[in-house]
Amino acid sequence: MIIPEIRHNLITRDWVIISSARSKRPDEFHKKLEGPEESAPDYKPDCPFCRGNEDKTPPELFRIGAGDRGWQIRVIPNKFAALSREGELHRKVEGVKRAVSGVGIHEVIIEHPLHNVTTALLDNDGVRKILLAYKTRYLEIYKDPRIQLVIIFKNHGEGAGTSLEHPHSQIIGTPVMPPHVRHRMEEAMRYYDDTGECVVCKVMETELADQERVVVDGVHFLSFVPYAALSSFHIWIFPKRHTPSFGEIQPDELEDLAGVLRTTLAQLYHGLNNPDFNYVIHSIPEVGRGTEYFHWYISIVPRLAKIAGFELGSGMFINPSLPEDNAQFLRETTVDNPLTPIPEN
Amino acid sequence: MIIPEIRHNLITRDWVIISSARSKRPDEFHKKLEGPEESAPDYKPDCPFCRGNEDKTPPELFRIGAGDRGWQIRVIPNKFAALSREGELHRKVEGVKRAVSGVGIHEVIIEHPLHNVTTALLDNDGVRKILLAYKTRYLEIYKDPRIQLVIIFKNHGEGAGTSLEHPHSQIIGTPVMPPHVRHRMEEAMRYYDDTGECVVCKVMETELADQERVVVDGVHFLSFVPYAALSSFHIWIFPKRHTPSFGEIQPDELEDLAGVLRTTLAQLYHGLNNPDFNYVIHSIPEVGRGTEYFHWYISIVPRLAKIAGFELGSGMFINPSLPEDNAQFLRETTVDNPLTPIPEN
Numbered sequence: 001m002i003i004p005e006i007r008h009n010l011i012t013r014d015w016v017i018i019s020s021a022r023s024k025r026p027d028e029f030h031k032k033l034e035g036p037e038e039s040a041p042d043y044k045p046d047c048p049f050c051r052g053n054e055d056k057t058p059p060e061l062f063r064i065g066a067g068d069r070g071w072q073i074r075v076i077p078n079k080f081a082a083l084s085r086e087g088e089l090h091r092k093v094e095g096v097k098r099a100v101s102g103v104g105i106h107e108v109i110i111e112h113p114l115h116n117v118t119t120a121l122l123d124n125d126g127v128r129k130i131l132l133a134y135k136t137r138y139l140e141i142y143k144d145p146r147i148q149l150v151i152i153f154k155n156h157g158e159g160a161g162t163s164l165e166h167p168h169s170q171i172i173g174t175p176v177m178p179p180h181v182r183h184r185m186e187e188a189m190r191y192y193d194d195t196g197e198c199v200v201c202k203v204m205e206t207e208l209a210d211q212e213r214v215v216v217d218g219v220h221f222l223s224f225v226p227y228a229a230l231s232s233f234h235i236w237i238f239p240k241r242h243t244p245s246f247g248e249i250q251p252d253e254l255e256d257l258a259g260v261l262r263t264t265l266a267q268l269y270h271g272l273n274n275p276d277f278n279y280v281i282h283s284i285p286e287v288g289r290g291t292e293y294f295h296w297y298i299s300i301v302p303r304l305a306k307i308a309g310f311e312l313g314s315g316m317f318i319n320p321s322l323p324e325d326n327a328q329f330l331r332e333t334t335v336d337n338p339l340t341p342i343p344e345n
Numbered sequence: 346m347i348i349p350e351i352r353h354n355l356i357t358r359d360w361v362i363i364s365s366a367r368s369k370r371p372d373e374f375h376k377k378l379e380g381p382e383e384s385a386p387d388y389k390p391d392c393p394f395c396r397g398n399e400d401k402t403p404p405e406l407f408r409i410g411a412g413d414r415g416w417q418i419r420v421i422p423n424k425f426a427a428l429s430r431e432g433e434l435h436r437k438v439e440g441v442k443r444a445v446s447g448v449g450i451h452e453v454i455i456e457h458p459l460h461n462v463t464t465a466l467l468d469n470d471g472v473r474k475i476l477l478a479y480k481t482r483y484l485e486i487y488k489d490p491r492i493q494l495v496i497i498f499k500n501h502g503e504g505a506g507t508s509l510e511h512p513h514s515q516i517i518g519t520p521v522m523p524p525h526v527r528h529r530m531e532e533a534m535r536y537y538d539d540t541g542e543c544v545v546c547k548v549m550e551t552e553l554a555d556q557e558r559v560v561v562d563g564v565h566f567l568s569f570v571p572y573a574a575l576s577s578f579h580i581w582i583f584p585k586r587h588t589p590s591f592g593e594i595q596p597d598e599l600e601d602l603a604g605v606l607r608t609t610l611a612q613l614y615h616g617l618n619n620p621d622f623n624y625v626i627h628s629i630p631e632v633g634r635g636t637e638y639f640h641w642y643i644s645i646v647p648r649l650a651k652i653a654g655f656e657l658g659s660g661m662f663i664n665p666s667l668p669e670d671n672a673q674f675l676r677e678t679t680v681d682n683p684l685t686p687i688p689e690n
Contacts, residue, residue: 002429003429003431003432003446003447003448004427004428004429004446004447005444005445005446005447006428006444006445006446006447006519006520006521007442007443007444008443008444008445008521010441010443013524014523014524015519015521015523015524017427017428017447018447019427019447082349082362082364082655082663083349083351083362084347084348084349086348087348095547095551096355096544096547096548096551096572097352097551097572098352098353098355099350099351099352099353099573100350100351100353101348101349101350101351102348102349102350102351102362102363102364103348149659151654151655151658151659153653153654153655153657153658154654155653155654158651159651160651160653160654161650161651161652161653161654162653170654170655172655172659174351174360174659174661175351176351176353176360176661178359178360178659178660178661179358179359179360179528179660180659180660180661181659181660183524183528199441202440202441203441206440206441206442227441227442228444278653278654278657279654280654280657280658281658282658299657299658301657305506306503306504306505306506307506307652308498308500308505308506308507308623309496309498309499309500309505309506309515309623309624309625310427310496310498310515310517312498312623312625312644312646313496313498313625313626313627313644314494314496314517314519314523314525314526315523315524315525315526316519316521316523316525318427
């Protein structure tokens with residue numbers, strides 16, 4: 001009888017049942033059908049994000065690349081924004097009915113002029129430009145005094161919650177600080193109070209010493225499957241320099257991150273046959289005295305299993321893979337794919 | 346320009362963007378295909394949960410109904426248990442690598458002898474028997490000194506994380522207390538400290554006064570769409586009597602809950618064309634002095650949208666429906682469906 005292990009994720013404070021009795025081979029995670037990228041054309045007349053259809057979107061907020069159709073990245077307001085860009089922040093308290101007005105920012109980053117590419121197939125410079133757009137908008141949105149938190153995220157594939165094929169990611173600036181984020185800050189603070197160290201730095205030190213969960217070890221960034229990965233092929237990318245906020249990333253770091261992120265996503269793409277995934281940048285707004293306990297990072301979550309009643313009820317996770325096996329599989333996945341440069345207009 | 350509202354759920358402490366710009370009509374939530382119940386036979390030779398296939402499961406732990414094949418409910422150990430029933434609880438601390446042994450309880454409640462029924466189509470007595478099995482196992486599992494928390498849940502349909510059609514639910518007893526549950530207890534405690542009242546009792550008082558979010562108002566239980574419902578048609582069922590633990594439910598309450606739960610699920614079934622859903626019983630283990638701040642309840646989550654990057658990153662939710670509209674729609678859904686009694690052997 002093999003007794004599984006319940007690992008404790010010291011950064012999220014989540015408990016994860018590493019359930020080897022339920023383990024799968026990597027090819028069992030493959031999608032039954034090929035992803036849309038393989039079969040889709042590089043231009044669709046009705047896609048608002050395709051080069052040539054710029055008039056189908058709200059006015060541009062930011063772009064990389066010159067000329068009417070010569071853009072490489074465009075940032076636009078989300079046409080179906082979850083929050084209203086205009087309006088004042090009001091609070092309502094009527095007994096236990098509490099609300100604030102839904103003002104905030106919701107933007108879309110169009111990552112490439114072509115319809116049928118994905119991050120894994122871009123060259124490093126294409127990914128660097130996406131990250132540069134993130135940084136520019138991140139800093140800009142925090143200037144809005146109504147905003148308490150900026151979340152940058154990508155939903156890739158239907159199972160990850162997107163219906164739009166064209167490669168894009170999103171930024172949302174919320175006027176409230178979610179308790180989920182606050183709890184994570186409090187736990188980091190508690191670790192710092194207890195030890196004088198940053199828990200993310202400490203975990204990274206262990207991962208670099210152990211090596212067995214490492215996916216890509218870059219100059220400035222480390223990509224790895226966490227010891228208590230919340231699900232199969234769950235990946236974290238940590239900046240090696242201790243920095244609380246994503247907004248502090250420097251040009252040489254941006255370039256290194258582009259390579260580490262692209263290689264990691266390419267290993268997922270080739271190893272697991274283009275799985276649906278989300279990624280999110282976890283960061284705090286303020287940088288300065290008293291925020292040294294926090295360290296920003298990227299979390300990549302391939303959507304290989306459904307969240308069910310147990311997870312909803314307990315907040316605990318069941319991971320049917322051994323993190324060490326997942327990391328080894330990704331490291332051994334070859335990614336010499338043909339890269340897609342950004343085409344001239 | 347309509348500014349959406351961000352409602353604060355005082356019990357979970359979650360913020361929910363009520364996004365009317367993204368709202369859908371109830372028929373847009375319908376599944377594209379009919380559910381398996383309509384087309385499946387009432388017996389499948391290879392289904393381990395069907396009457397007649399009792400030898401395909403591990404030995405029974407509990408049953409309702411007499412005779413070899415005369416059972417109405419069976420409880421069995423999960424053949425692919427996430428936790429090991431045997432073994433001692435050990436803790437490992439190696440720097441930031443922390444774990445406990447994965448011992449605990451994982452059982453399956455087979456809800457009916459027939460393959461192709463679902464809770465919405467049972468009669469009240471059939472549902473009462475399921476709830477009685479829950480209570481019996483709940484109390485029994487807490488006798489195990491290794492167990493810190495018992496979660497009872499149901500996954501209905503593939504989108505809710507199940508691959509088995511035959512109607513069943515699950516119980517998991519974990520040897521750790523998840524932070525998710527602890528946070529909810531702490532928030533309830535804080536409300537009690539501030540006001541001397543139970544936050545669940547207080548919310549229920551408001552829901553009964555407002556009436557507009559009520560779905561089924563029973564003698565002992567209230568079913569309603571919360572003011573800050575986390576997603577479309579998210580429903581809570583509260584016991585009207587202040588009780589911290591599900592284990593305290595009395596026979597007349599069990600009977601009333603059967604009717605309230607069945608009617609609510611039948612309204613979802615008919616109104617939304619048999620949606621995939623999860624339900625979970627939120628309860629705390631101990632009852633006694635010092636636990637008066639907590640109040641157990643059931644949460645029903647129809648799986649009508651995908652959890653995406655924003656939710657993963659922020660823990661915030663975007664609900665594209667107005668809770669008041671959802672409740673009205675369910676109240677107005679007729680449920681005079683033919684009920685399936687438990688057949689004689």
